[in-house]
Amino acid sequence: MESLKTKFPADQYYRFHEHWRFVLQRLVFLAAFVVYLESETLVTREAVAEILGIEADRERGFHLDIEDYLSGVLTLASELARLAVNSVTAGDYARPLRISTFINELDSGFRLLNLKNDSLRKRYDGLKYDVKKIEEVVYDLSIRGLNKEATVGAGGEK
DSSP, X not given: OTTGGGTSOGXXXXXXXXXXXXXXXXXXXXXHHHHHHHHXXXXXXXXXXXXXXXXXXXXXXXXXXXXXXXXXXXXXXXXXXXXXXXXXXXXXXXXXXXXXXXXXXXXXXXXXXXXOSSHHHHHHHHXXXXXXXXXXXXXXXXXXXXXXXXXXXXXXXX
């Protein structure tokens, strides 16, 4: 990224944006996933820009576009849905409950946005299915009585 940002004039960012858009979204996902696994929090756009060595502010040249950040975060949600299922398989019954809380908060935040009919809107529609998938995992845990073990093991927190 350090080398790439010196190759293009600052005022021509969007002219070439499609060349690195997908890679940037993937890097946002990876940064967000690592931060989630370490602290179970959502990484900020500014923190991702700092991790990648680029700017968060558009006026400062090569930057992390807000749509790329949001797209990477939506990819995180899909991966966390898979992690919830795999956690149950591995015997960690508390993690899906925490993931469910996190994804529901993420979904609430995305609902506040007025997304147009573009790729970001389509990715957001996928978030609804991720929420449903995680809710099914949590429901299955509660039906089997395993969520009681999870809340006791997690210090009584949900």
